Amino acid sequence: MKGGIASHDLIVVGAGIVGACCADAAAAEGLRVTIIEPGPIGGGATAAAMGHLVAMDDDPAELALAHYSLQQWEEFSDLQEAEFSRCGTLWVARGEHELRAAGQRSARLAAAGIQAHAVDAKTLYELEPELAPGMHGGMLVPREAVVYPPRVARYLVRRAQSRGAQLHAGRRVQQLTRDGVQLDDGTRLAGPTLVATGCALPELLPQLPLRPRKGHLVITERYPALLRHQLLELGYADSAHGDAGSSVAFNVQPRPTGQILIGSAREFDAADAEVSPVMLQRMLERAFAFMPVLRKLQALRAWTGFRPATPDGLPYLGAVPGRANLWVAAGHEGLGITTAPGSARLLLDLIHGRTPAIDPAPYAPSRVAA
Amino acid sequence: MSGLVRLTVNGCAVEMPDGSSVAAAVATVTPHFRRSVRGESRAPLCGMGVCFECRLRIDGVAHQRACMIPARNGMQVQTDD
Amino acid sequence: MTEHYDVLVVGAGPAGLATAQAAAGHGARVGVIDAQPRPGGQVWRHDVRQASPHAARHAFAALARVEWLARHSVVGAETQVLRVEHPDGVRLLGYGALVLATGARELMLPFPGWTLPGVSGAGGLQALAKQGWPVAGKRVLVSGTGPLLLAAAATLRAHGAHLLGIHEQAPTAAVHAFARQMLHWPARAVQAISLRTRLAGVAYRCGSFVRRANGDDRLQSVDIEGPDGAQQVECDLLATGYGLVPNVELAQLLGCALAAHDTHPHVQVDALSRTSVAGIHAAGELCGIGGLAAARIEGAIAGHMAAGDLTAASALLPARARARRFAGLLSTHFALDPRLRTLATPQTTICRCEDVTLGELGGYTDARDAKLATRCGMGACQGRICGSALAELGRFPRSGPRPPLFPARLATLAEASPPLSD
């Protein structure tokens, strides 16, 4: 067996946005952190994501985590690496019932402390003139933003390293041991361990159910000023939270470069990472229905990614049941960029036996493990 | 090789032999085709559709490759300035 | 609606045209696709001033017997169907057999000033001149490597350029050794001699290369490094090319195996033009840089094979072997001077689409890693220029292609795929 047993305060397995936030938070508290990442930092789901920082209000626990996290994202609003752009989120209502829903949702967000208000059709078109005619209005969440997730993950890992964290780049955790981890080169490391391996969670912790949920994205050439807000259809939550085998929703984003990023598609049981022409077509047709001008724009590239989805849509944050010194932060589905910073704080509070700022019970891994 | 086509580049009238590319027509007016993302002036590199340095706006449509498109009567070509 | 062809050919250069001719001769329904407005590929590109050579005109005649789809660009590949964009929309083209004849592009090496207007490829400026680009009376310096420099210079001169000289990076000894070998290839020797005659009076300097281009908003002069030291030359245009890179992206998207032992991979084929994917053939430069003769013979072989005539294809094997041997000479005699890989400074732009400098690429050892961190290769050329350059500089190999193969209208990607038939 190569390498002796070294002692660490926290071994972070996986350097996606979640692992990176946890490593950064732990190093900031003075912990001796070790990070293990086989691929590029932030090269998993984190690299595929849209990077929209958004609060979804349909589940109170999800909203609480998003709200808590959004406050922490403010720290990065001036960070060059984050490419933080406060474009705001504009939810588009198609039909009177969606407009009514917009009213209820903005009230719910406002009650949670997130600035949001319903807008009528006239305002909607003033805000985004290229929307297709016939929309009824919507909801504006003005302080939400977009970031570039893989560079944030890199920044956080570097910041952790500057506070003493060790990075085992190009190494993979082969298995969890009684007192730590064993790497693929045989090295053993001992210490409290946090598994943040996203979609790969079942390889190390098969007792926590998780399914990859495939997504497609397309990015265009630069078209500055064509679009100003991140636009979503109010029906988005039905796609995001529905259990359909596959679904699409209108979800477009102005990148700070002037490019337009187009989502979103969700598919269970699609294992290969290939771009599926059929999903792409469905997704784009949906987008054209809301914004016909998109048809003519030049697409530069399409890609896919996998969201780590738990059965109830909430991440696993906390102690792994029945194991001492083993923690998990994974399963953030389609919101992990948004909710990573809050997840990290919550987890560190739990590790240190402090009371977290938000109730940790809904995210406890023990909710699924028998 | 017979006829000529007439088009405008940045508002200037240009006459080119039939079969010429838009890139060739632009070059008779200006050395500059597009601004790079950091603001540098750029012009065709490959002449064959792979480098995308010749992108400009033709009849209102942005990001067209000038080296791949034949000049046509009445075209309005705009470099990026 | 999917249109169906017995044989679908991508590329209407010498290889694709030979394919079309051979396949159509067997009575097959043949479609020929090219992104360019006219047939001919690189070497037989339409020239606004000069008539095409006889062989080219003969090859173009074959298009009368096939469906010729000009300005059609393949942007995607699905099961037995190509997604093809044209100026007015999109087509989905099905095929029984597919022949890839996508040719090659020029290798561009970064050096300080290479992004200035006025600096272009050697074959690049040749292509632009043929398109009507005004070179008459312009002071043009040609640099880089290989016989393509002579061909480019001859075209430029025919268009009235004032040639300041041709700077071949290979040392005199290597160029002479190549010239001696040419005696074994009479047809090539005649071609070369005729080129030299057309270039009479133009200085041809070996062991000489451009190390920097100078100018504010456009090219004004170049710094040349030669056997006799450095000098600065004022010029209007610099045409510089360092050889060719096979266009393998479509083949890659289709799952065809590549031969990756070279810096710039090419499509792996057997002598009968078969790729690793059943029903897909490849011919010409994308199978390894082989020049015009190889492209034509391989194209014919692929056409016969795609139409199911093994005998006719096999009859061409000796000719193919000979043409490919010639190609081998090029790479040995025009090997790049290692100094050319060190011209770019940390301030030199490498990725021209996203303006990423060599310095920003710091310690990255993987194309994807570098792309995620710096945007290098994320732009419209999809890494065709910077990726090949970085591979040549020995930094890291290019990453595989992602759809669409070329930037395409969103409407093109949204067009419904045909239902899968059995």
Ligand SMILES: Cc1cc2nc3c(=O)[nH]c(=O)nc-3n(C[C@H](O)[C@H](O)[C@H](O)COP(=O)(O)OP(=O)(O)OC[C@H]3O[C@@H](n4cnc5c(N)ncnc54)[C@H](O)[C@@H]3O)c2cc1C
């Ligand atoms: C198409 C798409 C769009 C999205 N858009 C958004 C959005 O707009 N906003 C938002 O908030 N969220 C979005 N998401 C969701 C978000 O991307 C994810 O929730 C988030 O990236 C998950 O982060 P992670 O760190 O858990 O996983 P990952 O980023 O996948 O990181 C896990 C890391 O663990 C490593 N790893 C795996 N196995 C091992 C091992 N054995 N040992 C060591 N390391 C290992 C992997 O290499 C990987 O780097 C989107 C997701 C997709 C797919």
Ligand SMILES: Cc1cc2nc3c(=O)[nH]c(=O)nc-3n(C[C@H](O)[C@H](O)[C@H](O)COP(=O)(O)OP(=O)(O)OC[C@H]3O[C@@H](n4cnc5c(N)ncnc54)[C@H](O)[C@@H]3O)c2cc1C
């Ligand atoms: C810029 C340049 C100039 C050259 N000049 C000369 C010369 O003067 N003399 C000489 O002997 N050799 C020259 N060559 C070498 C040349 O490669 C060969 O001589 C010959 O042209 C190769 O024939 P080919 O059929 O293999 O490919 P090419 O002639 O390169 O033809 C390939 C064709 O495929 C098309 N194509 C590629 N991808 C797609 C796609 N996705 N969709 C649709 N169409 C596609 C291209 O538009 C092109 O027309 C030049 C090469 C280059 C790159």
Ligand code: FES
């Ligand atoms: S000059 Fe390279 S794409 Fe037009």
